Amino acid sequence: MASGEGDTWSEIVASGGLRPPHIAVVYGRRQVEQSSGRRNMDVTGSFGGQQRPSFVPRKRTSWNRSLSIRGRESIFVAPGANLQNQQKPCRAQKRPPKPCNQVKKTPSGPPDLRKEKTYFEEVDAFELMEESPSPKASWTRGMEQNPINHDLPAILERWKISNIARRVLSEPMFVTMDLETPIIKSSTKETNIISSFDKLNIKEEAVETSIPWSGEALTAFEQLLMVCRQSEPVTLAEVFSAYCELESIKKLGEGTYGEAYRAGTTVCKVVPFDGDLIVNGETQKRSEEILEEVLLSLTLNNLRSNRGDEKKDSCNGFIETKDFRVCRGPYDPCLISAWEDYDAKCGSENDHPKDFTSEQSYIVFVLADGGTDLESFALVDYNEARSLLVQVTASLAVAESACEFEHRDLHWGNILLAQDENSDTNHTMSFALQGKRMLARTFGLNVSIIDFTLSRMNTGTVILFLDLSADPALFQGKRGDKQAETYRRMRDITQEHWEGSFPKTNVVWLIYLVDMVLHKTKSLALGAKVDRELRSLKKRLASCESARDCLADPFFSDILLEDAQLFPMQQLESDL
Numbered sequence: 391m392a393s394g395e396g397d398t399w400s401e402i403v404a405s406g407g408l409r410p411p412h413i414a415v416v417y418g419r420r421q422v423e424q425s426s427g428r429r430n431m432d433v434t435g436s437f438g439g440q441q442r443p444s445f446v447p448r449k450r451t452s453w454n455r456s457l458s459i460r461g462r463e464s465i466f467v468a469p470g471a472n473l474q475n476q477q478k479p480c481r482a483q484k485r486p487p488k489p490c491n492q493v494k495k496t497p498s499g500p501p502d503l504r505k506e507k508t509y510f511e512e513v514d515a516f517e518l519m520e521e522s523p524s525p526k527a528s529w530t531r532g533m534e535q536n537p538i539n540h541d542l543p544a545i546l547e548r549w550k551i552s553n554i555a556r557r558v559l560s561e562p563m564f565v566t567m568d569l570e571t572p573i574i575k576s577s578t579k580e581t582n583i584i585s586s587f588d589k590l591n592i593k594e595e596a597v598e599t600s601i602p603w604s605g606e607a608l609t610a611f612e613q614l615l616m617v618c619r620q621s622e623p624v625t626l627a628e629v630f631s632a633y634c635e636l637e638s639i640k641k642l643g644e645g646t647y648g649e650a651y652r653a654g655t656t657v658c659k660v661v662p663f664d665g666d667l668i669v670n671g672e673t674q675k676r677s678e679e680i681l682e683e684v685l686l687s688l689t690l691n692n693l694r695s696n697r698g699d700e701k702k703d704s705c706n707g708f709i710e711t712k713d714f715r716v717c718r719g720p721y722d723p724c725l726i727s728a729w730e731d732y733d734a735k736c737g738s739e740n741d742h743p744k745d746f747t748s749e750q751s752y753i754v755f756v757l758a759d760g761g762t763d764l765e766s767f768a769l770v771d772y773n774e775a776r777s778l779l780v781q782v783t784a785s786l787a788v789a790e791s792a793c794e795f796e797h798r799d800l801h802w803g804n805i806l807l808a809q810d811e812n813s814d815t816n817h818t819m820s821f822a823l824q825g826k827r828m829l830a831r832t833f834g835l836n837v838s839i840i841d842f843t844l845s846r847m848n849t850g851t852v853i854l855f856l857d858l859s860a861d862p863a864l865f866q867g868k869r870g871d872k873q874a875e876t877y878r879r880m881r882d883i884t885q886e887h888w889e890g891s892f893p894k895t896n897v898v899w900l901i902y903l904v905d906m907v908l909h910k911t912k913s914l915a916l917g918a919k920v921d922r923e924l925r926s927l928k929k930r931l932a933s934c935e936s937a938r939d940c941l942a943d944p945f946f947s948d949i950l951l952e953d954a955q956l957f958p959m960q961q962l963e964s965d966l
């Protein structure tokens with residue numbers, strides 16, 4: 391740990407980062423699957439010449455490959471709950487009273503059935519699609535030019551209805567439906583589910599009849615197909631051939647779960663799921679987990695905007711997910727060849743993909759190409775360092791404001807950088823924060839945040855989060871290691887109530903990022919003044935409560951401008 395860092399942390403604690411537990415929403419906790427036990431923790435990796443821990447499976451040495459926590463959780467959001475200030479449910483909370491098996495009508499008249507209607511229409515449409523699947527030939531090259539518009543509210547509603555229906559169906563004896571009060575599902579297990587029901591707008595008939603209603607609980611796999619507008623899985627070759635000649639595919643990088651390939655101008659991340667084969671020392675993700683990652687990506691996609699958009703909160707700092715496809719079959723020979731080329735050049739830490747059978751399912755995330763990760767990227771001057779810091783801070787601030795987003799794993803492998811090739815542009819990043827349009831100077835550097843595996847967000851319908859306490863090794867990294875210390879700081883801030891909203895977790899990753907910038911610019915010999923500026927920024931950030939607070943720091947004042955100040959853009963160009 392750098393000298394003075396302990397003091398900084400004391401300041402964070404003193405500034406109120408540690409908040410007492412308190413109940414704000416009703417919630418459902420799903421029991422987290424215990425770690426498979428297959429992971430053999432190696433705590434002897436090295437970092438910047440120092441020893442640093444790694445919590446990754448046996449053969450892993452990179453922090454980029456860190457986590458294998460299983461069992462993403464979710465909380466259904468109660469209508470009217472104030473989630474902005476939501477904190478922790480009290481663990482010692484008493485189990486709710488046993489519900490009576492009755493359904494009441496709301497006194498305020500019949501429920502609004504519009505969402506329900508949309509839901510059933512979509513299911514009908516899906517069934518129709520199954521009966522007459524679209525011809526495969528209709529899916530052709532050129533997809534990259536036309537990112538798909540997904541109907542996020544409908545997808546979330548469908549997911550919520552199916553999820554609740556599945557839970558209800560699994561233990562119907564313990565369920566009460568009451569349109570005035572939350573559904574209370576109580577069982578002898580620790581998986582008490584308490585969810586609000588009035589947002590579901592159950593059909594009038596259902597109000598009068600007893601539950602469970604049957605047949606409407608779509609599986610996560612079926613929902614994935616629906617999100618992808620597919621009636622059945624396709625082959626990997628069919629997906630890739632929409633973006634490039636198969637022979638031109640190049641592998642770009644790898645994670646514990648995914649292999650990233652360049653396909654034309656896009657990056658396709660292939661993640662096997664639902665299979666029994668152990669991959670890279672891990673059990674494969676289940677379709678439920680994949681679906682929730684898809685929901686996270688879509689919610690962040692929704693923040694994207696073009697100039698002229700009227701969104702209250704918008705930014706383009708999170709990697710764009712252009713599409714998702716569900717695939718099935720053995721790994722394609724062209725992908726195997728790209729995988730082997732990468733292995734020969736870079737040495738893969740992953741298992742050779744030859745063992746996947748014809749029954750193996752995959753999800754392909756079709757992503758924009760974000761460039762090179764910060765770990766491997768050489769910052770050339772102080773302006774690039776400032777550009778990196780302002781873009782990450784602004785993106786986190788916007789997502790915090792829009793959906794209580796916390797990244798929770800923003801190490802330097804999860805920040806991608808690309809040089810803006812277009813010399814005609816103004817080299818600015820436009821964003822809107824709580825209705826205020828702003829521009830940040832980028833100095834030609836485009837930053838994209840990736841990997842939302844550990845992220846927490848409130849979509850308005852559901853809170854998505856991972857219970858990081860399920861992986862104690864995450865917090866057992868070497869003392870003084872910046873990344874390991876940051877996980878522990880998050881644990882102190884959240885007091886292990888990972889479902890709660892703690893925007894301060896974004897602050898500690900920003901402090902980590904300043905440390906990384908200090909580390910990376912050391913060799914540039916930028917001078918004592920720059921070093922002092924960065925160190926005092928770090929100190930000031932310690933007293934911030936959110937990324938939004940951080941963005942108000944004077945460090946950013948001369949690279950941040952209110953949009954109105956800058957029009958016409960020619961003015962900005964002359965300033966630059």
Ligand SMILES: Nc1ncnc2c1ncn2[C@@H]1O[C@H](COP(=O)(O)OP(=O)(O)OP(=O)(O)O)[C@@H](O)[C@H]1O
Binds near residue numbers: 761843
């Ligand atoms: N959009 C992208 N543009 C460029 N490179 C990318 C992109 N997405 C992923 N990569 C590359 O692929 C690697 C693996 O991606 P990612 O970290 O998302 O995989 P993962 O399996 O989810 O990782 P983890 O092991 O952290 O779970 C990244 O480190 C990066 O090098």
